[in-house]
Amino acid sequence: MTEQLAGGDLSRLRQLNALAVVHVLRGRPALTLTELSRDTGLSRPSTEDVVLQLQSQGWLEEVQPAPGVMGRPARRYRFRSDAGRVLGVDIGGHTIRVLAADLDGEVGHTVRVPVAITAGRAERLRAVDAAIAQCLSVAGLTGADIWATTVGTSGLVDAAGRVVLSVAFPEWTGVQLAQHVGRLVGGTVLVENDSRLAALAETWRGVARYAQHVVYLLAGLRTGTGLIIDGKLHRGFAQAAGEIGALPELGWIRAQEHLRSWTGAPAGTDPDDLAGYVFASAREGDRKAVAVVRRYAKELALGASALVLALDPQLVVLGGGFSRSADVLLEPLRREIEKRCVRIPEIVTSTLGDESVALGAVKLSLEHLQEHLFDVRTGVAAPVRPAR
Template sequence: MATLRGGDLSRLRQLNSLTAIGALRGAGPLTLSALAKRTGLSRPSMKEVVDELMQLGWVEETPPAQGTIGRPARRYRFRASSGYLVGLDIGGHNIRAALANLNGEILAETRQPVRPDTPVEERLAAIERTVASCLALGGKTIADVWIVAAGTIGVITPEGRIHYCAAIPAWTGLDLAGRLREMFPCDVVVENDSRLAARAEAQRGTVRDASDVVFLHVGRRMGAALIIGGNVHRGFGAAAGEIAMLPQAQWFDAPEHLQNCSIIPPDTSPADAAGYTLAAARAGDPVALAAVERYVDDLAVGTSAMVLLLDPQVVVLGGGFSRSADVLLPPLRERLRRSCIRLPDVRASTLGDECVVTGAIDYAVAHLDHQLFTPDVPLPTSR
């Protein structure tokens, strides 16, 4: 039998600690016996691991439940409140912020409207106000935040610079990650909003059972993302899923079929226009139904191209228009059936408008795991 060297023993302790943290994050409070069973360690070894993690601040003992009789077994949990994460959805019409603990449990959310033509500096100031409001709602300060993860429109470089953004032209060329780091004294990561929405759908939504997915991010603008082999696909240049750039797909103009329908009353706000058309279509209005048909015609072109290329298990209709999936999915299925070799399962998102900000929180959790909870990184003392 091989003899473990000192470095091997240190690595073994590290692996045991990570195994314990993973079990506690996935299952909530556990007794030592339950934790030992889940990790495959002996109870004495598990006791040593838990004691060390408590000293480092990553694990805490939970108080016994009210009404407990006798001396209950001690239970332990991951100390998710030792730090906090902020997720951002920086869209053309709204900025959303969410505050979460280190497990990704969302504690507070806020939203502030903006316009596509809002100048860059005003949009950045609105981001700062939205985050401040969210932190205040959650009773925290920016000093409590470890990571800010932002999702936004456009082709985003791996470094967090906006390479191109058609929906917000002034956004093109902006070093968004750099500007956010000037604003927030913590780690900052930036990703395309549709990819974050797809991540959220895969982790919390309707495609947790699927490994190959086309995610349609549809609302007042159109986007898409791909999940391949269970992973959100970025592509070589972080531009995967940008089917809207194909002129033949007509995705830039497709929402106008719903937003400019002739039945919409003149005093309807732009934010409510498409919803009015979709509601009228649901009620059987022939003009609204014709507008929906034209919209789905355009939506189906790009979707069919992605389905034929990827052969996904599922197509997900996500974003703001997913609330009208009952109106949009039947004609979309019919068009995909006509043009695709195999019709995938076509589903509606369960996350709606919150898909991007939720995905940003999940992205922050993944970044935290990569930073701290990997075998090659010694566990630091919790902040």
């Protein structure tokens, strides 16, 4: 049925209580023992015992007592969120982005390295290496300090961190990303599809906070999805979930072609920039542009509606490059979805911008650590990089 929690001896109880203390303290400012005791439900003496143990392990640190209070000043303890670091890497078409964050998810350093959209596999991997190296350097870290890294890329990714299929960059197919990045950093290296990471970021620090079921639409030069089900990223049995766009009858391949068909842009405009012109013209009321946007919205809504009907999410999040043009895109999209669906979810625009993938990568790294360092089954492990 549910995974069972094997009981055990007394030390198990201490594990659980240590876990409770860490849980209360994470992501919060320093607390006194009395406050901790109240929030964990433990008695004061027991709380002190647990805290002292966690401090000697290196998870907790005493900070200056708060000044100017009545009574004897209380010792205060904070969670040492700087005990370990994680990386989030976004391998985009034009940019490699690397985020370094602490165990609370506080992003300390951000590095962007441009890369030619035409760059082949080797050149792109070199840019990834450079970006990671630079990020470690400015953060004053070495690869050994990194406890977990997640790499976001377009395409289908298998469980071993290999890109199984990349439509956008054919040369990318087959690249062993986890293995490659693992040369540079310690700890586990996870590889995940970029749309999924963007979806995860939205539930963490975006518009989908606290939502349990979310359909995320990456609308841009490529179209993709990320599904959050029951608060967790849904990958499917073979990591192939969310590929609704592949259904010929709903075809997302066609969707952008509507935008490309637009003839109102200056001659010789890079097809990648064309979309921006269409949205701009639509914004100014150009009838033909509005019609093109509407057709695009309809195609997008077709796949989105299929997902909404299938999953009944609380929220649909519109993200990706085109979400900047939500002012002209969101309404037609909403109308088309309302036309087709039984129950209409809230439909909102992402606010995380182009950092969402890297942010989601950070979050996935943290979730990985959460499972291995602060798990109910094992209690709190020592504050060292977990074995790979």
